[in-house]
Amino acid sequence: MILATLGTPAAVGQVATADISGWVTERIPQSPFSFLPIQDICVDVFDSADALVIVASGATASDGTYLISGIPAGDYKVEFWDCTQGAFLSEFYANEPSFESADVVRLPPGASASNINAQLDRAGFIAGTVTDTSGAPLPDICVEVLASWVVRGFIDGRRRN
Amino acid sequence: MGEGVTDAAGFYEVPVPSGSYHLLFVPCAVHASHTSSWFDGAPLRSSAKAVAVVAGATTYANAVLAAGELTSALLESGATLSTDWEGDGATVTDPIEASVTTNVPNLVLIDQTPASKPLPVGWARIGDVTLQAIAPSSLSAALTADASRVRGAELGVFVDGLRLVPCRDLGVGIFMAWCVQRTAQLADGDATVEISLQMFSERTFTLAIRRARDVPGVVETASGLWRLGISFYFGNPGDYPIVGDWNCDGTDTPGMYRQSDGFVYLRNSNTQGAADTRFFFGNPGDIPLAGDFDGDGCDTISIYRPAEGRMYVINRLGSGDGVLGQAEVSYFFGNPGDKPFVGDFNGDGIDTLGLHRESSGLVYFRNSHSQGFADFSFIYGNPGDRIIAGDWIGQGFDTVGIYRPSNLTFYLRYSNTTGNADWMMTRRFDPSAHPVTSVLVTG
Numbered sequence: 317m318i319l320a321t322l323g324t325p326a327a328v329g330q331v332a333t334a335d336i337s338g339w340v341t342e343r344i345p346q347s348p349f350s351f352l353p354i355q356d357i358c359v360d361v362f363d364s365a366d367a368l369v370i371v372a373s374g375a376t377a378s379d380g381t382y383l384i385s386g387i388p389a390g391d392y393k394v395e396f397w398d399c400t401q402g403a404f405l406s407e408f409y410a411n412e413p414s415f416e417s418a419d420v421v422r423l424p425p426g427a428s429a430s431n432i433n434a435q436l437d438r439a440g441f442i443a444g445t446v447t448d449t450s451g452a453p454l455p456d457i458c459v460e461v462l463a464s465w466v467v468r469g470f471i472d473g474r475r476r477n
Numbered sequence: 478m479g480e481g482v483t484d485a486a487g488f489y490e491v492p493v494p495s496g497s498y499h500l501l502f503v504p505c506a507v508h509a510s511h512t513s514s515w516f517d518g519a520p521l522r523s524s525a526k527a528v529a530v531v532a533g534a535t536t537y538a539n540a541v542l543a544a545g546e547l548t549s550a551l552l553e554s555g556a557t558l559s560t561d562w563e564g565d566g567a568t569v570t571d572p573i574e575a576s577v578t579t580n581v582p583n584l585v586l587i588d589q590t591p592a593s594k595p596l597p598v599g600w601a602r603i604g605d606v607t608l609q610a611i612a613p614s615s616l617s618a619a620l621t622a623d624a625s626r627v628r629g630a631e632l633g634v635f636v637d638g639l640r641l642v643p644c645r646d647l648g649v650g651i652f653m654a655w656c657v658q659r660t661a662q663l664a665d666g667d668a669t670v671e672i673s674l675q676m677f678s679e680r681t682f683t684l685a686i687r688r689a690r691d692v693p694g695v696v697e698t699a700s701g702l703w704r705l706g707i708s709f710y711f712g713n714p715g716d717y718p719i720v721g722d723w724n725c726d727g728t729d730t731p732g733m734y735r736q737s738d739g740f741v742y743l744r745n746s747n748t749q750g751a752a753d754t755r756f757f758f759g760n761p762g763d764i765p766l767a768g769d770f771d772g773d774g775c776d777t778i779s780i781y782r783p784a785e786g787r788m789y790v791i792n793r794l795g796s797g798d799g800v801l802g803q804a805e806v807s808y809f810f811g812n813p814g815d816k817p818f819v820g821d822f823n824g825d826g827i828d829t830l831g832l833h834r835e836s837s838g839l840v841y842f843r844n845s846h847s848q849g850f851a852d853f854s855f856i857y858g859n860p861g862d863r864i865i866a867g868d869w870i871g872q873g874f875d876t877v878g879i880y881r882p883s884n885l886t887f888y889l890r891y892s893n894t895t896g897n898a899d900w901m902m903t904r905r906f907d908p909s910a911h912p913v914t915s916v917l918v919t920g
Contacts, residue, residue, distance in 0.1 A: 403533070405492055439492035440530035442479075444539040446487045446502055453487025454511065454542055460501040460584065461479040461491050462611065464527035 332425030336361060337383040338432035340376045340396055342404070353380025354436060358399035364391040367415040375399070389425040393418040396434040404436040411435060495532045499525050501611070502540040503549050503586060508561070512545035512588050513609075520590050521609065521679045546571075549586040552579050560587050569623040569667055572604025573684050577618045584611040592681045594638030599870040600685040603627070609679035616674040617658070620684045624666030630686035630871075632660055634670050641682075644673055655680070689727070691867025691914045693878055693887045693902070694720075696731075699909035703731055706915075709749045712742065720913045721767035721776030723754065723794060729915035732778070734758070734765040741765070741778060743794070756795025768819040768828030770846065779804070781817035781830070786810065788817070788830050790846050808848035820866030820875030822853070822893060831877075833864040840864065840877055840893070855895045858888070867914035869900065880912035887912070 340359070341351040357376040361384060363369040371392065374384040393415060397406030408418030409432050421429050446457045478498060481491040482505060499522055503513040515525035516538050530536050548560040559576035575587050590607040603622050610616055620634060634641045636655060644656035658671040670684065694705035696718035701710050703718070712718065712733035719732040723743045732743040733752075739759055742752035759765065763780040770779055771792045779790045789804035811817070815832040822829060823844045831842030838858045841851035858864065862879040869876060869889050878889035878898075885906045888898035 402492060405494055437494050438532040440495050440532045441490055441492055441535040442498065442500065442528060442530055442538055443488070443490040443535050444537050446483045446489065446540045446542060448511065449541055449543055453483070453485070454504075455483050455485045455487060456505045457483040457487070457489070457511075457540075457542065458503050458505040459481040459483065459489045459491060460503065460611070461481075461493055462499045462501065462522075463478050464497040464499045 332389050333386045334389065334423040334426060335383060335385045335428040335430075336372075336387060336392070336394065336421060336423070336432050337381070337428070337430045338409075338434065340380045340382065340434045340436060343435040343437050351380075351435075353378070354398075354404065355380065356398075356400045357382075357396050357404065357434075357436065359384060360395045360397070361387060361421075362393045362395065362415065364393045364420045367393075387423060389423050389427070392421045392423065394421055394432055396436060398436070398439075403439060405439045407434060407436060409434060490535075493530050495530055497527045497529050500528055500538055500540075501525075501584075502542060503584075504542070504547060507548060507550050507558075509547045509549070510544060511542040512547045512590070513549065513586055514540055514542055516540065520607070522611075523679065545588060547586065547588045548575075549584065551584050552577075552582065554579065554581050558585050558587065569621055572622070572626075573606050574621050575606045575608070575618060576621075577608055577610075577616055579610060579612075580615045581612055583614050585609070585616075586679075590681055592635070592637075592683045594635075596635055596638060596683065596685050597640070599690065599872070600633065600635070600687050601871075603684045603686060605681055605683050607679060607681040608674070608676070610674075610676045614676060615652075616676055617671065618674060618682075619669050619671045620682060621663070621667050621669040622684055622686075624668065627668040627686050628666075630688050632668050632670055633685050633687065634672055635683040635685055636680055641672060655682075688868065688871040688873055689916050690871045691869060691875070691916055693865060693867065693880070693889065694913050694915055695880070695904075695906050695910035696913055697907035697910050699907055702907070703747070704904075704906070704910075705729075705731075705747060705913070707747055709747060711744055711749060716742075717765060718911050718913055719765050719767040719778060720915045721778070722769075722774075722916070723776060725773075725775040727916070729776075732765075732767060734778075736761060736763075740798075741795070754794060754796055755798055757798065757800045758795065759801075764817055766817055766819045766830070769821075769826065770819075770828055772826040779819075783813060783815075783817075786813060786815070788846070806846050808846065810843060810848065810851075816864060818864050818866050818877075820877075821868070822866070822875055824872075824874035828875075831864075831866060833858065833862075835860050835862065838862075842893075853893060855893060857890060857895065862888075863912050865912045865914045878912075878914075880910070882908065882910070885910070 340357045344350050355378045359374045360370050361372040372384045374382045376382045394409040398404040410419045412418045446454045479491045479493045481489040483489045500516040517526045519525040557578040560574045586609040592605045641657045652675045655674045660670050701712045711731045716733040720729045724745045741758045743754040745753045759780045766779050790806040791804045795801040811832040818831050819828040838856045841854035844852045858879040866875040886903040889900040891899040
């Protein structure tokens with residue numbers, strides 16, 4: 317687990333909030349040193365202990381940068397996801413696929429964390445229709461997508477019941 | 478890798494990285510009325526086609542789910558998923574109900590996909606359960622069948638037509654892929670088989686029963702030695718041996734008819750010891766025949782009187798040195814010299830009379846305790862053979878067998894038809910060996 321701890325101490329008498337900032341680009345497998353900024357990527361800051369608690373949110377600008385201010389001191393996990401087009405795969409800092417595996421961003425009182433960057437993969441899609449034998453559409457069918465080459469390992473999703 | 482849920486139109490879309498994937502379509506509800514399916518209709522992952530996805534593009538994969546019962550859920554480690562397809566919460570009325578516990582977080586599916594492999598002779602399928610676990614894991618599963626389906630029968634679990642054996646330690650780091658931990662009867666009479674599984678994907682298990690089978694044995698009358706799989710002494714030299722379930726506990730035990738004094742001696746266990754029951758019975762020369770002549774699950778002793786060619790059916794046992802009294806039913810059947818035997822030839826639970834004419838090998842029997850012509854006849858055996866009947870392979874009805882003293886060999890036939898023996902057994906029996914039939918006791 318990597319702890320990212322940056323910034324300067326808060327002045328006496330001020331509310332000890334901090335910023336998280338970074339740059340979101342597209343990962344291009346054929347050109348690993350190319351950095352294409354992505355606009356309108358949503359950035360959510362989670363309480364590191366609770367995947368249901370979003371502390372602050374922001375979005376990337378046209379140059380792919382983002383800045384989220386006024387975050388209280390604490391430990392956080394940061395998710396990047398394509399909230400407008402859905403063209404990119406979501407991920408957590410630092411390039412982790414899930415909340416559980418994400419790195420913790422530690423913000424002491426008044427500190428800031430920069431370079432909380434992400435490189436997102438462009439998504440492919442599997443889509444289709446599920447019907448019964450008479451051709452009637454079936455709602456509420458869960459579709460589990462599993463890597464075909466995985467023989468050992470655990471499923472990484474969570475299915476609602 | 479990803480997951481989605483179909484909307485009201487049955488449509489779904491799942492973003493994934495470039496790659497190759499298996500798709501499982503499974504109703505989100507725990508108990509569902511549609512089965513699951515892997516892409517392209519494959520019932521199991523091992524036969525599923527992979528779907529290739531390229532970044533920035535959409536791969537379309539439709540699915541059709543058939544109607545059927547499915548129970549599935551994402552389980553935490555140590556959690557159990559149980560089927561109760563009727564929702565009755567208690568007695569099993571489906572062929573099987575199942576519960577599965579996983580040792581790792583796992584998506585577990587239970588359905589009733591039919592198994593394709595046939596079962597060995599003598600086993601009758603109760604039903605099939607397919608268990609799928611998406612993650613490799615150790616599973617504990619219990620397959621439970623209603624009491625009415627398994628009463629008085631041996632229970633077994635099969636995979637691909639092969640019976641699961643009891644679990645045992647194979648050494649450090651070596652596991653049995655699947656094995657039986659325990660077979661138990663539940664408080665409500667249902668029977669359950671607990672199995673352990675090391676599963677990487679899925680498997681179809683068949684729960685099956687084998688009705689109690691009969692096995693041939695002998696009594697060496699010269700010494701009173703009984704050889705019914707286990708050996709023990711009972712009776713005196715020269716006693717006429719009979720075998721039956723005298724106390725209705727499902728186990729056949731020995732009896733003796735002492736033709737010199739007309740007394741019957743019955744014992745309720747297959748061990749050496751004194752008779753548990755003793756009573757006076759019949760006339761000199763009568764042939765005692767043990768069987769369940771009224772279908773009540775208890776064996777009694779009737780007699781065949783060769784001199785009259787007459788069967789006397791008695792549905793009770795005597796006690797306390799008393800006289801048994803009159804027969805409930807009597808009727809004429811057979812010719813002088815015919816050798817009587819009994820069996821449940823039509824599987825109705827009632828033993829009836831058969832006769833063997835040793836001179837010609839003719840076997841003929843009736844399926845009811847009434848006077849009349851034979852219901853069936855065929856040729857089996859040679860002169861001098863001694864006939865018996867039993868349900869040798871758990872078919873639910875009795876067929877004939879003969880013991881040939883000249884070569885100390887049993888020849889059993891699995892149908893009541895003319896033909897060669899289906900099974901033979903030769904042992905070093907004493908020349909005085911008298912053939913008997915008893916229910917095989919299984920663990």
